[in-house]
Amino acid sequence: MIRNITFTSISVCLVLNAVIAASNISWAQDKVAAKAVELKPVSTFQSITDEKQRSVALFEEAGKVIQHPRCVNCHPATDRPLQNLTMHPHQPPVTRGDGGMGVPGMMCTTCHGSENVPVIGQAETIKSIPGNPNWHLAPIEMAWEGKSLGAICAQIKDHERNGGKSIDQIVEHMGQDHLVGWAWNPGEGREPAPGTQKAFGELIKAWAQTGAACPS
Numbered sequence: 001m002i003r004n005i006t007f008t009s010i011s012v013c014l015v016l017n018a019v020i021a022a023s024n025i026s027w028a029q030d031k032v033a034a035k036a037v038e039l040k041p042v043s044t045f046q047s048i049t050d051e052k053q054r055s056v057a058l059f060e061e062a063g064k065v066i067q068h069p070r071c072v073n074c075h076p077a078t079d080r081p082l083q084n085l086t087m088h089p090h091q092p093p094v095t096r097g098d099g100g101m102g103v104p105g106m107m108c109t110t111c112h113g114s115e116n117v118p119v120i121g122q123a124e125t126i127k128s129i130p131g132n133p134n135w136h137l138a139p140i141e142m143a144w145e146g147k148s149l150g151a152i153c154a155q156i157k158d159h160e161r162n163g164g165k166s167i168d169q170i171v172e173h174m175g176q177d178h179l180v181g182w183a184w185n186p187g188e189g190r191e192p193a194p195g196t197q198k199a200f201g202e203l204i205k206a207w208a209q210t211g212a213a214c215p216s
């Protein structure tokens with residue numbers, strides 16, 4: 001849906017034009033796959049009789065989402081978010097600042113609004129700007145970039161590094177959180193995360209119920 005041009009989107013476009021003009025960066029967006037990647041349902045894993053093995057297999061399936069660039073781009077290992085399926089450093093350069101909200105003059109909300117906004121006139125390069133009312137960077141202790149699925153799994157369960165969440169709260173966050181849900185509605189020009197948030201949430205729930213075992 002193309003929204004009416006508001007003052008905000010005009011100023012965002014001006015910022016973008018300036019940024020694009022000032023750099024030789026390729027703004028090529030995701031080559032959106034013709035066929036969306038699926039997630040296997042929980043029932044697929046019932047035949048694994050060993051509960052721990054089943055738990056690991058469920059988490060590995062959910063890992064198709066967790067290690068997808070749509071998630072990892074916001075859980076980087078440095079102070080800079082990543083972009084696109086190529087996971088290149090965010091252009092223009094922005095840093096996390098206080099609470100992952102950016103630094104004065106380059107706050108995330110300068111460009112990222114409460115919803116995805118189609119970009120008109122840059123159709124060959126950038127088709128939309130991601131948006132969500134809660135758009136900001138995951139704290140550094142929640143960095144997933146460059147980590148194995150097993151390491152991410154251990155980190156997600158670690159109260160010191162998961163924002164003090166219980167397993168139930170992690171299940172809820174993965175399956176219900178609106179910012180997490182953005183990954184399945186990422187705006188034009190971006191490949192959504194595999195499956196649906198509901199199917200993903202069910203895998204995580206079944207993983208928790210089978211003891212939340214981590215891949216080695």
Ligand code: HEC
Nearest residue numbers: 070073074081083084094095101102106107108111136137
């Ligand atoms: C000057 C404008 C601007 C600012 C400030 C800005 N962004 Fe962005 N950001 C963009 C644009 C434009 C895109 C889309 C680029 C593309 O898809 O090629 C984008 C894309 C992203 C993506 C990639 C999403 C994906 O999966 O491909 C992430 C993550 C992101 N921004 C996070 C942030 C965070 C966090 C902040 C604040 C610390 C921030 N941005 C500040 C303009 C900005």
Ligand code: HEC
Nearest residue numbers: 066070071074135136137138139142155156162163180183
């Ligand atoms: C726009 C940036 C952004 C995107 C995209 C994003 N996250 Fe996050 N994530 C955050 C922030 C910020 C926090 C910390 C604040 C909070 O708990 O809400 C967080 C925290 C989390 C946590 C809890 C703590 C932990 O152990 O890491 C989980 C789990 C999580 N995200 C999962 C996901 C998944 C799964 C996806 C993709 C489907 C995703 N996130 C995409 C920004 C993002």
